[in-house]
Amino acid sequence: MKKLLLFLSKTDLDIYKECPQSAKDTQVGFGLFVLLTGILAFCSGTYAILNMFTEFDWKTETVTFNTSGYVIAPLLGIFYALMIIAIDREVVAAKSKTTALMRLCLAIVIGIIVAIPIELKLLEGRIEKQLIQNYKIENSNETVKKETAFRDLATKKSRLEKRVNDAQEKVDYWSKIMTEELAGRGISKKKGEGKVYRDAKRNMQLHQNNVKNETARLTKFLETEYRDEKESIEKKFEKDQVVQQFDLLSKFQALEQIVEEDKTGSTWWMSWGIRILFVLFEIIPSLIKIMTQSTEYDSMIEARRRMNIQLINTEANRALEDLENDDYTGQTVGNYAPKKHIHQIKTRIIT
Structure with a gap:
């Protein structure tokens, strides 16, 4: 592990061996900061690339990542991290305080670049909520049209279901009369299949046919017209809607919108607090180089x-x-x- 840290701090091993422990610890510390920045850069780059593979389901209002993104994003994240590590090695290997001061600006830029995607990840839940809210506002008219069309379709379905239920109720009504006639508790007060019983049976059979016909009509409606019209409404909405993007730029714009709308200022403080934290990770090696005296290693x-x-x-x-x-x-x-x-x-x- 120490060899890795010394490599990351661009340390000459021959000279390192001749240095006192304090100078050795300084070189190892520089390597540790480079390693930490590389890890953060990997997380930052992977998340940034992963946002290119987002998919938004407007039906469930959920955001998911495409499967291919989980393969491509880490590979590009590794490449991005290696690039940041290579730059950081040069920053911490500055031969003088003047050089370190000049590279401090570069370290600040790298820190901000690394910090922003991580900041968006930490505030992802609130940002996605804002983007979904923006999506609803932008598509409010189309949503009203869609809901009206679905409501009309549901009304037509309910009307056909009511006709089936009404016909079934009449079947049940005449069936009850037949049962009461057989028991002698009916209208005629006579047991057996009398005139009232036969009339009730005829009416029941008539309404049974109505139930059959209305059920067939409902089934046909559900299997053809209802299904096709429902698909047509959804396709029209998908065609006319303003598609909401969930890429890195959209999330950053949503974050800025959240900051502007937050009257308490808490989001602004949290946002910049996260940025400053990760910028400090990046610039600390350069600051140490500037503020501390040259070590024996630097002199050698x-x-x-x-x-x-x-x-x-x-x-x-x-x-x-x-x-x-x-x-x-x-x-x-x-x-x-x-x-x-x-x-x-x-x-x-x-x-």
């Missing part, structure tokens, strides 16, 4: 840099002197030294 890195420059200049000068004293120099062609001497210069500089 700077000393080695100067020494290498001096060594290169010395070896280059020595190589030129050797060329001037070399009898073979006279055999140069044009303004170019022989390959043998160029190789000598390279060898001396590198070694």
Whole structure:
């Protein structure tokens, strides 16, 4: 784990080994901040990309993510996180306070970019509620038309159901009279299948046919006209409605709308509090670089840099002197030294 943190802080391991513990801890701390920013960048980037695969069901008023989004978003999130880590490595590896100060602005920009998607995720419930509310307002006229059409269709269905129920009630009525006649408690007060019984039976059979006919009419209506007209109403609404988007920009605009409508200011404070928190994560390494004194590690890195420059200049000068004293120099062609001497210069500089 320590090797990973040292890699993220762009630490030279040879010099690191010669440093005191305090300087070592500083380098590990820089790597830790880079790692944390990378993790946050992964979450931020994944969520931002995932919002490209949102699906809104206007019937249930629910927002879901497409299955493919769960595959593509993490892959792009990893790429985004690696890019942020690469930039952060350069930020924390600033060789001087002046360089760190110049890179502080870059760190602030990166912090805001990383913070906004995470902020939207933390406030997602309230934001989606606002977007659904906006959807209802924008489609209020179309919703009224749809509900009126559904209500008329339901009225027609209820009318046919009532006719079936009325016919069935009459069947039950005449069936009861028949039962009472057989028991001797009916209108004629005589047991058996008398004239009243036969009339009741004939009326019951007549209404049974009505029940059958009305049921068939209702069934036909439900299977054809009702179903087709219902689908037609829904298709017309889908065609005429203003489709609500749930992408990253729409959610950010909804957040700004929530902030404006919140008279208490609590949403504004929470929104900016989240942003500032994640910006601090990003700029802390640069701030530490600016506010703290240079560590032994920084001094050794700077000393080695100067020494290498001096060594290169010395070896280059020595190589030129050797060329001037070399009898073979006279055999140069044009303004170019022989390959043998160029190789000598390279060898001396590198070694």
